[in-house]
Each structure stands twice: as C-alpha cells, then as structure tokens.
Amino acid sequence: MTDAQTQIIDALAKCxxxxxxxxxxxxxxxxxxxxxxxxxxxxxxxxxxxPEAIDVMKIxxxxxxxxIVGMGTVRTEEDMQKSLxxxxxxxxxxxxxxxxxxxLMDVSVPVFPGAATPSEAMHxxxxxYDYQKFFPAEALGGVKTLxxxxxxxxxxxxxxxxxxxxxxxxDYLALPNVIAIGGSYIVDKKTKSVKLT
Ligand code: 3PG
Numbered sequence: 497m498t499d500a501q502t503q504i505i506d507a508l509a510k511c512x513x514x515x516x517x518x519x520x521x522x523x524x525x526x527x528x529x530x531x532x533x534x535x536x537x538x539x540x541x542x543x544x545x546x547p548e549a550i551d552v553m554k555i556x557x558x559x560x561x562x563x564i565v566g567m568g569t570v571r572t573e574e575d576m577q578k579s580l581x582x583x584x585x586x587x588x589x590x591x592x593x594x595x596x597x598x599x600l601m602d603v604s605v606p607v608f609p610g611a612a613t614p615s616e617a618m619h620x621x622x623x624x625y626d627y628q629k630f631f632p633a634e635a636l637g638g639v640k641t642l643x644x645x646x647x648x649x650x651x652x653x654x655x656x657x658x659x660x661x662x663x664x665x666x667d668y669l670a671l672p673n674v675i676a677i678g679g680s681y682i683v684d685k686k687t688k689s690v691k692l693t
Contacts, residue, residue, distance in 0.1 A: 507538035515682035529559035632658030
C-alpha cells in the first residue's frame with residue numbers, strides 16, 4: 497500500500513462514515529468543512545454532479561486541511577484529470593469502463609472503483625484494487641449481498657454507498673468486508689447541518 501492508501505484506510509477506521517455531497521452553495525462550504533471535521537468526519541467525498549463541484553472540493557480542503565477530501569462520480573478521463581488537477585486526495589467511480597480503468601492505472605491517489613457484481617469485484621481486484629465501492633448498495637441487496645460476497649471474495653473490502661440510511665449503517669459496518677459507508681444523508685442541505693445518526 498502507498499502512504500496515501502494507508503492514510504485513508506486509517507482515517508476510515510477512525511470514522512467510517514463518508515458524506516457524499518453534491519453541493520453548489522460555495523458560501524456555505526467553509527462552515528460545512530469545519531462542521532464535518534468537528535463532527536468527527538475524517539474523509540469527505542464531493543461529487544462531480546454540480547458545476548461548482550471542483551470549487552467545492554478546493555474550498556473544503558482549504559477550510560479544514562485535516563479532512564481528506566476527494567472526488568466522486570468520476571466517470572471519464574476528463575473527470576479524473578480535472579479532479580486530480582484540483583487536488584483530489586482520492587477518487588471514487590460509480591462503475592468502470594475499460595477506458596476509465598486504463599486512465600486510472602497511472603493515478604497515484606487512492607481510487608475506489610465501483611463494483612456491482614462479483615465478476616466486477618474480481619476483475620478490479622486482479623487490477624490491484626483491494627478497496628472498492630459497492631454501488632448501489634441497497635438496490636443490490638445491501639448487507640445480505642455483501643455478506644454473501646465475503647465468503648468467495650474475502651480479500652476485497654468495500655465502501656458501500658447508495659440508499660444507505662443512518663439506521664442501516666451499523667449493519668453494514670459490522671461486516672468484515674466493509675470499511676465504510678457513504679451517504680448523502682450525512683449533510684442535510686436544507687438545515688445546513690451534519691447528521692451522523
Ligand atoms: C451516490 O452516489 O449518490 C452515493 O452512493 C450516495 O447515495 P445516497 O444518496 O443514496 O446516500
């Protein structure tokens with residue numbers, strides 16, 4: 497493992513809740529970054545689903561430098577490059593394509609590529625990805641599915657995301673093959689607050 501991988505795995509062991517954030521309100525980001533850090537969040541995922549995502553990620557990191565801030569919803573080489581140029585400390589992909597995987601091969605920051613089937617998880621593991629995103633977790637059978645994968649695929653560890661509620665999070669986190677869960681519920685855009693449970 498690289499130092500960056502060790503750092504993010506340690507950070508997720510400290511706090512396995514990863515806010516998945518599609519944000520546009522740049523004025524809020526400095527306060528949000530501090531609120532996330534104060535709530536104990538160690539790893540934060542901004543997603544490339546708003547035109548402001550790159551700026552959000554930069555401002556978040558500048559506002560709480562001890563947070564590990566990365567980019568999610570990376571679907572193309574261009575997404576990957578602009579995220580890296582802006583300082584993404586990790587990348588998350590919802591799924592993969594041969595083209596995206598070949599671009600990701602040269603990336604030095606940790607990458608969590610998305611897997612939705614055992615074949616995809618095995619293929620990604622063969623490419624060196626011990627840590628993957630399991631997406632969309634609830635729609636794919638959630639805890640039951642991950643438990644079943646744990647037998648034949650004991651070497652792959654997942655960050656599970658997609659439809660996970662605060663009530664369901666502990667069941668995922670109790671699985672030996674889950675290092676973290678990602679959820680959009682952690683940041684409540686309406687009340688501008690951070691919610692862990
Ligand atoms: C996503 O890509 O949107 C994440 O998986 C978060 O999903 P959620 O909104 O269901 O928490």
